[in-house]
Amino acid sequence: MLPQELLELRSIGKCFGSNRVLEGVSFDLRGGEVHVLAGENGAGKSTLIKILAGIHTEYEGEIRLQGRPVRFSSPHDAARHGISVIHQEMSLVEPMTAGDNIHLGRESCRLGGWWLDRPAQLKRSLGLCRQLGLDLTAADLDRPVGEFPVSAKNQIEIAKALAFEARILVMDEPTGALNRDEVGRLFALVEAAKRKGCGIVFITHRMAEIYHVADRITVLRDGRRVATAKRGECPESTLIQWMIGRELSPLSPSRSGRPAGAPGRPILEVDGLTVPDPRPGRPPAVREFSIRLHAGEIVGLAGLQGSGGTELFQGLFGALGPVCGGRVRIDGKAFRPESPSASIRRGLAFLTGDRKRSGLVPGLSVTGNITLASLPALSPGGVLQPARERSHAARQAETLRIRLASLDQPVGTLSGGNQQKVVLAKWMEVQPKVLLLEEPTRGIDIGSKVELYSLMGRLAAQGLAILLISSELPELMHLSERILALHRGRVAAEFSRAEATPENVMAAAMGVLP
């Protein structure tokens, strides 16, 4: 006897203008299961979710909730029907307290809904947290959400969803900004929600997570449903093939053409670098970091969130100002990190882990974004030369295979993978000697990931030195010749490619001595 169908989507279709993004997609969800929705960026996952969430109200097909046809008129309407969506971008109000956020829109009230009953609300929040196994005290619930780390915010968001007595939870890449530990806690919450009888639609780009969390998997490609299968019935290779429609291993041997163990001259030499924590009153974020990075070499940095990798890059790049201690040499000449512009002139480039917040400039065109860091060279005398900019941007777009309609289109209209390539193109334009890559494949589809991997291989082969931070261990191990494991701002261990295994790298990053 199958559990009851909680939700059924029947032949959903959707067009934007003349552009068809969904066609005849059917999808169902049972109580107490996790149904993973997989597919490359642009496959139609987000659109489907938005229809389910009441954001897109015009579509073809039918939604049935426990057998009854429904049509949501707004996100609020969908929420009233028990559908709660946890978006990639969190929908918490940062200055408000955790407790208030949990009850946002459904406050406990007296006097006919006018008088806010905060004590009652706090009590309900506490009960909820206990039920979910969250260790948030009454004092924690009274703190502004903005003070919590991303992982805790995630939990608060789930608590909020369950406070609304949601029967259906839609989680759109909830693990994007979490480290392994926090992902574990999130999954525990998902389990708790399952036990309460919730159905969960889960979107993620990480293969390991799919196989960890899914009961069933549905794959979308180009707006159509390719297949639905139970977890045990589709091996990884089948899943990837469904997603991309062609045979392709995500970890194709992109760098096999490069001779290993023949490093070029040292490009970046760091001795005893110390980076203070940007938040005052805390111990240094990075202590005594040293490295020799050679031309054509990719070195990976493994570390959990808060291990100092981000601050290391920021400090080295001068993004924090002239605050670092220690000695740095670039291409044999002494270098003192003080400002991004000075670092760029010396041949450093820094692709940050958050392309929305610190990578792209939304108002500018694709061209404007690509040439942003190299404008001084492209506009002699301070006067812009549009033709020259365009030709440079066009060359980068071709080299990096950026798929776009026009070089003049706003950068926000590109897909995630192509946006990331635009940021990379910006840094290629400054012709760096050292490339600092922080989570370069975060939030992009598998096809683009594969392309970026082979691109990194090509760049290294051309003599670029690359320092890579990635929270995806397989990616890090695949790309790096050496891996340094960071733990609490220090290098805990160094592994050659032959020595590194997921287990020993993770153990070192978690502070277990080898």
Add this chain to the structure above:
Amino acid sequence: MRGTLVRRWLGIPWVRALLALALVVSLGCLFNAGGAFLRWSTHRDMLRQISVYGILACGMTLVIVTGGIDLAVGSILGLCSVLFAQLSLHGGQGALAAVGLTLGAGLATGLVSGTLVARARIQPFIATLAMMVFARGLAKWSSGGQKISQAVQAPDGTFSYVDLPRAFDALGGSVLGGNIAVVTLVFGGCLAVSWVVLAKLRYGRYLFATGGNEEAARLSGVPVVRAKLLAYGLSGLFAATAGICQAAQELQGDPEAGTSYELTAIAIAVIGGNSLAGGRGGIGLTLLGALTIGYLEKILSINAVGESSRLMLTGAIIIAAVLLQRKKAG
């Protein structure tokens, strides 16, 4: 197919701004006050009357593109009108020296605002609000609260009259047989300068990048502090220009001049379609916004709509225009 073409056109900001302007102009043709709207003199007067506001709006646009706002421009206008009158009427300075010194003062004031915003990291609204109050005080202090006119009071209390310097005649007058006011030409000049800065210079790109995503710009090596200083500095410079024009037109320096003009300048920039969030916009939009506001005022005044109704109507129409633009954008 035609539907999508129309939608694509309406997605272009200047098309929408042009539509808003066309709407207002057609209103004028409809309520033409017995043919008054169809006469050239009406348009000429409108251009002259909107010019001072337009000059302020040029600077405002530069600042808005960086994601900021400059509330001080009206006060800087007042301060500079007083300063210019003092230098040229009472101080006996030559036209060039008086203009140069006044422009310098406006630039310096703008740079102070810019420093507060870019270096001291005070929110633009607060920093320029403070500068607005301070500059107004400075204008009143240096003029003793009096208008600076041709009448000069000697220590013994008697009045004498100084001749009007030629600069006043030149700046307050008009060219082409009285068809184009000099102040309108100055507005044109300010538009041209702003256009060059925004569309042609590297620093213009930096203004957009700073407004669009300051952190991404900074990490790309964009000198965001200097970009903001440039925007606020030029805004002060334009405000001083407007102050000189205002003094020349009124034949005096008035410490109260320009009160609440900053709001009109903001309205012009916004009604043209410049985004207050920063990173998007252009000087062409500001020109269209200036014409829209100018015609609106003119149509209401030639139809003898009383001031109280005029203000209420203007407020309502600004909201309507902005809503209209947003609806078409979506």
